[in-house]
Amino acid sequence: MTTSYMHLVRPNVSAPAASSAASSCNVKIHTSALFQILEILSKQVLSNNSSGTSSKRIIGTLLGLRSDDGSEFEVRDAFMVTCTETGDSIAIDEQTHKQMYQLYKKAHPKESVLGWFGSSNQVDSTTALIHDFYSKGSDRSFPYPAIYLNVDYQSEQDLKLPELTTYIGAAIAGQNNGPTRIGWKLINQTSSYVFTPIPNQVITKSITEKLALNKLNEIGPAQNELLLSSSDSSKQLNHLTLQLQAVGLTIESLLNYIKEHKNGNDDDSIDLLRLLSNNLLNRPQRLSNLEELESKFKAYNQDVIMIEYLTKAVKEQIELSARLTAEADKK
């Protein structure tokens, strides 16, 4: 994907535990975390306002994992933190943040605060103040650098598809009020940052999650409940039938595309031909030979049954052996 900004190496940040290695940063946002953030925004802003636009600032904490060198961030969850904005100043409910984080930490001991999210349509001095809050102090990103995820969903008058932008705050040297010797500690005394955009991508946590998402996308909400509650054995091959239909439709549309484009000499057609030729031609046609397919499927089933049987037998043997040893010890 092309972007209008550049990100080569992580800039110099003021966090003491930041690695000195020159590497780029990347933020991975789990779909569940993104849903959480969008839900917070929609509940707080959209429900209170008929036009959907609001100047009220909504912020929250990003939670998840960071790599050892601090270049990879994995956002796994998020919660909202209340804040009150009056003029140029902002008051963040620190106590709520602390309690929510400690509660989360009990269930996810390996995860920590990565930074924060907001829904502003511009980066301003308040952004720097909030970033400063998350960059310093305990139960926040400190001693690692904080990241800032902005979800911009407002156009001038109306709503738009949320645009995700992630930033890291590079350090700016501040006024030195101390002794003449400039040490690292004296730099960045004020909440001053260069907000540099860094790449992000939305990822799904597991294949199961992805399947469920695809399923929810395929059918309407009214049918979802029916599907989830259905456990009738006669419907067990439903999934297979659906998948076969899907493959059939894909092949059909591919054939139609080929019919229209096979005489074209453009690079895209040649690339498609190369992909299809490399993967389909010179392959044993197992699928078209039904007898062979049936025998292979049976053989595969036999293998699975055999492995299950052997696993069960070995397990029983181990249990028996353990019982015998225990009995022998008693005597």
Place this chain on the structure above:
Amino acid sequence: MQSVIIVEQELKDSVKGYGQILDTANENKSRSESLDKYIDQEGKITDKLGLSNEIFESIVDLAKLSDKEFEPTFNLAVYILIELTGSMTEVLDKYPTLLTQLTNINPAKQPTLRDRKSIKASSILSLLNNIFNFLPETSKYRIEVVSKILSIVKDSQLNFNIVSQAIGQNLVQWLTTAGASEDEIRSIFWQFISLDNVEYSLETLQVIKKFTSNYKVVKLEELHSLIDFAFKTEVVDVSFLVNSNVSEAIQQYKSSDELVALFDKYVHGEIIQSPSQYPSVTEKSKILALTKFFAESNGVFVFKYADFPSTLVSSPIELETLLIKSIKAGVIEGKLNQLNESFYLTRANRFVLAGSSEDNTKNWEAVEKVLHDWKNSLHNIKDIVNTSRENIVNNQG
């Protein structure tokens, strides 16, 4: 999406802070005193132009700072200059040598591990990165910044991975939006490609492919650069590089240029003798010749050792090695049976090249036939699965 500087203090304080940092580096108070002249007793800046000139002149002194202090201080200098002049574009309009001054600070040699103070090339890159992001997308200065970044990576012999993804995917789009001429785009693009001189990676080959799809290969030197990369890379099957534009260029130069003729033979799967500068090409061409042999043997999937042409290999051990190398290169898939002295093929690459319309028509027909067969066979799968399931249930019962 641009970088944004937010500084939570008044401009005069930033100027004073900047002066103090430089005084510490210079071990005197001269810079603070000269900067103070531009701020009156009420804290107002009296001569903006004079102050910005003074800040610009002081940038050379930043080279005396340590690596950790250098980047934040340069950011502060940029902030002050932007505040005094209006925007990054106006700063560069007024001080066109700013980028050169910054790149001059780049160390000629990489600092040693013991040296923790010297300014690193990565800090200069980070600052150029910031300047690039401060500039609007249409600013012509973006072209200069990209050129400077590439020259720093080259001069400091930095790892190509630093720029490969970040620049490779976006370079042409950035340059086009910034209003670069076609010649400039070509020159900067091949300068970027020449930086990948260790790994010769597949990603860079894909970048070349994307570029040549949009821009015709007009000069022989460009075609030479492409061939040079294709011969040096570990990727064996580079047929994807031959799109319409490259194919045209090959047809134009193959009769007059030896290297182009050699490349043409290579992508068609002929065994070629390595030129002295490309020692691995013969080995790679043998792998492609073997792939071509498989691709042409339609409908046959089991091959005895004796079936392979003697021009490819002279002994069974050599054949086995070649087969394993081909599997490793990803051009074929299959199983080798040493006891039976046979090879069971499950997949082989085809040489699909732009410009050879006859072969491509045949390939399209073959693909269509396979897809039709596949579609027809899908109908009975459900029955097979159902029958097998019932059999298992009945047998267990």
